Amino acid sequence: MTDPILSAAAPPADGPAVDGPNRRLYIETVGCQMNVLDSELVVGALRKRGFEVTSDPEAADTLLFNTCSVREKAEQKIYSSLGRLKYRKRQRPGTVIGVLGCMAQKDKDLVFRKMPHVDLVVGTGQLAEVPDLIDAARENALRGSKSRLTALSLSRKGGARKEIEASFESYDPLREPTMRPTPYQAFVRVMIGCDKFCTYCVVPSTRGPEQSRAPSDIKKEVEVLAGQGVKEITLLGQTVNSYKHSGEGKTYRLSDLLYLIHGTPGIERIKFVTGYPKDLGNDLLEAIRDLKKCYHYLHVPLQSGCDDVLKVMKRGYTVAEYRDMMHRVWETVPGCSVSSDFIVGHPGETEESFEKSVDSVREFRFKNSFIFKYSPRPGTKAYERLADDIPDEVKRRRNNALLAVQNEVGEEENARKIGEQVSVLVEGPSVRQKKADQSSEDVGPAPGEAIQLTGRTRCDRIVVFDGNPRLIGSTTEVHVDDCTGTTLLGSIVTREVTHLGGLPVLV
Numbered sequence: 001m002t003d004p005i006l007s008a009a010a011p012p013a014d015g016p017a018v019d020g021p022n023r024r025l026y027i028e029t030v031g032c033q034m035n036v037l038d039s040e041l042v043v044g045a046l047r048k049r050g051f052e053v054t055s056d057p058e059a060a061d062t063l064l065f066n067t068c069s070v071r072e073k074a075e076q077k078i079y080s081s082l083g084r085l086k087y088r089k090r091q092r093p094g095t096v097i098g099v100l101g102c103m104a105q106k107d108k109d110l111v112f113r114k115m116p117h118v119d120l121v122v123g124t125g126q127l128a129e130v131p132d133l134i135d136a137a138r139e140n141a142l143r144g145s146k147s148r149l150t151a152l153s154l155s156r157k158g159g160a161r162k163e164i165e166a167s168f169e170s171y172d173p174l175r176e177p178t179m180r181p182t183p184y185q186a187f188v189r190v191m192i193g194c195d196k197f198c199t200y201c202v203v204p205s206t207r208g209p210e211q212s213r214a215p216s217d218i219k220k221e222v223e224v225l226a227g228q229g230v231k232e233i234t235l236l237g238q239t240v241n242s243y244k245h246s247g248e249g250k251t252y253r254l255s256d257l258l259y260l261i262h263g264t265p266g267i268e269r270i271k272f273v274t275g276y277p278k279d280l281g282n283d284l285l286e287a288i289r290d291l292k293k294c295y296h297y298l299h300v301p302l303q304s305g306c307d308d309v310l311k312v313m314k315r316g317y318t319v320a321e322y323r324d325m326m327h328r329v330w331e332t333v334p335g336c337s338v339s340s341d342f343i344v345g346h347p348g349e350t351e352e353s354f355e356k357s358v359d360s361v362r363e364f365r366f367k368n369s370f371i372f373k374y375s376p377r378p379g380t381k382a383y384e385r386l387a388d389d390i391p392d393e394v395k396r397r398r399n400n401a402l403l404a405v406q407n408e409v410g411e412e413e414n415a416r417k418i419g420e421q422v423s424v425l426v427e428g429p430s431v432r433q434k435k436a437d438q439s440s441e442d443v444g445p446a447p448g449e450a451i452q453l454t455g456r457t458r459c460d461r462i463v464v465f466d467g468n469p470r471l472i473g474s475t476t477e478v479h480v481d482d483c484t485g486t487t488l489l490g491s492i493v494t495r496e497v498t499h500l501g502g503l504p505v506l507v
Contacts, residue, residue: 025051026060030077031068033273034207034236035101037187039066040180041171042100042130049131057085062096062134067103069202072375075103082115089117089141096137096147098122100130102206105152106379112148119147124192124207125168126151153208161209168192168208172221182427184473186230190218190257191237196276198303199314199382200343200374203238210238212245215252219261226266231473232425233261235272241279255287262291268475269425271295271460277302277325278317285332296333297367297460300325301341305360306353309346312386319360326364337367337413337459344402345374345395347386354398361405365413367461368486369406373399407485414461414483421493424455424463424478426471432464457488465490 025046029039042064043053054060065081068074078099088095098120099111105123112118119137122130129151140147153167170192180186193208194201222233235257237243243254250256258270270293277300288294304310307318329336342357361369373395376383429437433452450466455476457463464487465478477493 023049023051024060025053025062025064026055026057027053027064027066028057028078028081029066030074031066031070031102033187033234034189034238035066035068036181037189037236038101038124038127038171039064040187042066042127045128045131046134061092061094062098062138063088064098064100064130067099067101069102069106069206069377069379071372072377078103079114082118086115086117093144094138094142096120096134096141098130098134098137100127102202105206106202108150108152120149121152122150123152125153125171127171128169156205156208165193165209165211168211170211170213172213172217180230182473184230184425185232185234185427186225187236188218188221188225188233189213189237190235190240190254190272191243194238195242196239196316197314197381199312199386200346200377200380202377202379205379207238210242212237212243212252214247215245215257215260216248218257219264222261222264222267226264229266229473231267232269232271233267235270237272237274239274239276239279240272241275241281241284253281253283255281255283258284258287258291258294262293267293269293269295269458271297273299275300277315277322280325280329282328282332285328288336289333295460296336296458297338298329298336299339302357302360302364303341303343304346304349304353305357306349309349309353312348313343313346314381319356323363335459337461338364339460340364340366340369342369342371342402343374344371344398345390345392347374347382347389349374349390349398354402358402358405361402361409365409366406367413367459368410369402371399371402371406411483411485414485414488417461417480417488418483420480422457422461422463422478422480422488422490423475424457424465424490425475426453426455426467426473428454428472429469430454430464461488462486463488463490465492467492 027039027043029035047053057063063085065078067078085097096119097117099118100122101124104111104121108121111121119141120133122133133149133151137147137149154164156164158164170189172189191210191212193210194203195210197204225233241254243257245252254272262270275298280300288296302322303313303315305319310318326338329338344354374390376388430452451469452464453467453471454462454464463478478490479493480488480490482489
């Protein structure tokens with residue numbers, strides 16, 4: 001998945017603090033939704049060992065950093081955070097510092113060399129080992145011995161495919177609510193790894209070969225989440241629509257999986273990310289059309305609007321084939337929104353190539369696009385074989401120009417919604433409301449007082465409106481009054497009912 005860099009520290013745990021030393025955990029996460037899910041599962045396992053989660057690194061005895069290697073910026077952020085802990089062990093000898101995830105899998109030796117105060121490095125396929133490794137690292141730290149504990153998967157050349165697959169364990173225990181986006185939303189991993197080998201991407205190395213989880217395990221996990229009050233699930237995979245699992249009496253594709261989990265009581269909405277254009281079959285589009293809980297939304301990265309660049313990237317399709325896919329989407333699921341990713345400044349991208357990307361945004365009318373400047377990533381084919389021949393100032397200009405066009409298109413498409421009534425799953429206070437609450441000296445809104453809320457439509461468009469906090473977690477109807485390039489602005493739809501006393505009441 002090539003979604004934008006997410007950065008999150010664990011929120012404070014619910015319930016009372018745990019007494020005693022060495023049980024306060026801080027975890028910082030950068031990267032995609034897959035990393036956020038990994039962090040949730042690690043935190044869940046550590047809470048069972050008595051850890052209290054804190055959002056304050058100064059209060060923590062164990063500090064974990066779940067990393068991303070897709071972009072250089074994500075790695076720089078983690079190294080900066082680690083650098084600030086250089087002298088932490090002098091002050092608190094029992095402190096444990098760990099690096100998890102993609103950067104750990106790719107750069108174990110480099111991490112220890114640059115940050116010798118790090119105790120443990122754990123790859124994407126060994127997250128289940130984290131609790132035991134922390135205990136071992138703490139024992140070493142308290143004895144004054146230096147820890148360099150590692151748990152990593154095999155490299156792509158480290159053995160036969162079955163051996164490599166076995167070394168990348170999909171860590172997906174049935175879990176307790178911990179670090180979800182909201183109490184009503186949860187991620188569910190349906191597959192790990194990637195076999196596409198795009199020239200710019202490290203994911204096939206850091207996440208291993210494509211492996212799909214058993215449908216029965218996924219169904220059971222969704223049922224557990226629904227029992228915990230989750231109403232919306234997002235199915236995750238590096239190329240999620242490549243899902244394929246043979247067993248349990250048939251071969252399941254993603255469309256079959258959607259039918260399998262659609263009837264789960266309590267689940268109201270289902271979406272999935274990230275899609276691969278060449279694997280978007282009509283069976284999946286028909287499932288989205290026919291299953292009322294499915295989002296009418298697809299994230300299917302184009303990456304470039306130029307065939308020459310796509311060929312260098314080894315994306316495996318042409319712009320014409322992507323166009324055919326988009327027409328099938330529009331014809332099968334009318335009104336379906338589509339978002340994309342773009343890399344600007346990829347080796348060999350000319351001004352003419354870039355302008356074709358600009359044209360593609362205007363043609364395909366993406367709901368939004370995540371736009372990134374190319375950065376060479378060690379371990380990729382582009383790093384080994386292609387010169388990084390585009391100056392940074394050119395990358396920056398192209399990034400800003402493409403973003404400006406996308407914002408124009410986004411606002412034009414959002415404007416089409418003005419005057420419509422949309423169904424919104426209310427996620428919580430808006431970003432602006434949260435900032436206002438943080439800066440206010442008041443205790444917060446009075447009971448029944450309206451605040452600014454946010455949620456998403458079935459087409460994954462963000463909606464902001466004023467409403468009572470008790471609406472959080474419910475689905476409500478909103479009238480769209482205005483818009484920006486990224487957000488619909490609306491108001492609660494009220495209706496008049498007459499009670500037995502004959503008085504009209506707005507509800």
